[in-house]
Amino acid sequence: MNEPKVSQTASELEQRIEVIEALGDAELGSFTRWDWWLCIVAAVVIPAILLWSFAE
């Protein structure tokens, strides 16, 4: 990769970082405490209970 192309990519990268650092829940969507609870219950607690109850 030649020098100007590297520089161009780096500039592009810096612009992107500035844009993305300014984004918030409005642009990226939220993931609330309730989402966390739902995932923990559905993907950890219930499966763990199932695994426990079928062990013999």
Place this chain on the structure above:
Amino acid sequence: MSEQISHTPAAAEESATFGRLPLLPSERVYGTIGAHNANFAYAIATWCFLTGGYAAHLVGAVQGMVCLIAGNLIGVFITTMPLALGAQKYGLEQMDVCAPSFGTKGIKILLLFYLINMLGWSGLILVMFGNGVENILAALGFTPGDWVVGAGVALGLFLSYLLVTRGVRWLNIATTIITPCLAVVIVFMFYFLFKNYSWEQIAAAPPLDPYPNPLKSYLVCVELGIASGISWFGGVGFLARNTKTRRNAIYPEILQLAFMMSVVCCVALFSALVLKSDDPTDWMIPLGGVYWGLLALVFVALANITSTGVSLFASGLAVRHLQPFKKIAWKRLMLVLIIPCTPFIFWPQDLYDLGDAFLAFNGTMYGPICGILFADYIFLRKQKYNLWAIFEDHESGSYYYTKGVNWIAISSLLIGQAVYIFLYNPGTGETHDLFFYINPSIAATLVPALVYFLAMKVFGTFEKSIAAMDEKRDGQRPADGKKLIIPNV
């Protein structure tokens, strides 16, 4: 600030999609339906058949179903939460999500694990392709020798190479055609399975090769399920990075990669139990008869090629992180990546039989990494990265640590692997007494997470802004107003 960069060139957008530049929200392609579709397409690949087949060695249908579904859900949760949330928030490629914890150069160590995972899967899937070729020839009345499987692996490698060197467009076309066909094959298997066998027969079918202790067989199968979920580490970052919202990054992965994949694994498990073979290519003709079985076998064989193509392509992108592979031509790079798969040509069956150990080995590799990411991104950094530092290779960067490597993370990773091997050695099948009380993948996730958390609290540093990095630079910042001194792209 406006989301749009004033003049984003198409080349930069392509470079972001297929390279390491963070993706802007406008460039992300997956809404809710798109995310479910993409995850579904990933989930129902032929490796589900392998996992189901291996589970049939250990337990019967009911226990196997519980292990695969519940285990996969837990495994996908462990790998998805930190990785997908980080990749989606910052539009990062998944290795870059690991940079804040492992260091900007430390992630290259993780690449080795990533490659072992991707190329190992490719080899196993190609043996399935070779077995498929053998069974197709047998169904057509030939009497193929043992060498046919190895030759099939070589043919599969060649076809995969042709596919990936034609570019991502051909790979996408092939995947778009093959995925629905594979879905039809699975429905076909499900239909013929329950047409030929009652649920009582399936539930009563004994496991193929269990341990003398049934509890050990069950717990090893639990491990198979969890490790299978964790082994999605290789794909969740890519999928999440392309989603528009955080919920679209998480829920489709849990529903499709964990739940739907498990359902397909269960179809494979039931087939393997009643047909008494862990080789998926042995199931089609007995289930559907010669005509339908042969057709299904051809689809499965083709699906193996596209799955291998996807793995090779992803591996090719990943090794671009490494200096020697940054400039090498794509075709040559693919040839280099095929070399580690060549042992499968010469010892296909021996290596195929090690597949369940390989799956467990994924737990040793990715469990600790996921634990460290969880501790780092969720608990230590409260879901906030310094995006500048991820792309900064100057020593002032927050994630540069010691010559680019965070040895706390690497040490925690090694501790996690040692914990896993201590509890369960996937190579020999030996277990410690504690194996009966704690799952090895869970232990290999929790222990390094805790070690990393405590060690970083005591020894780590947490600069949060570019200003904090600037303080270290002593005027070394570039004069042209740029913020990165040594950008690592």
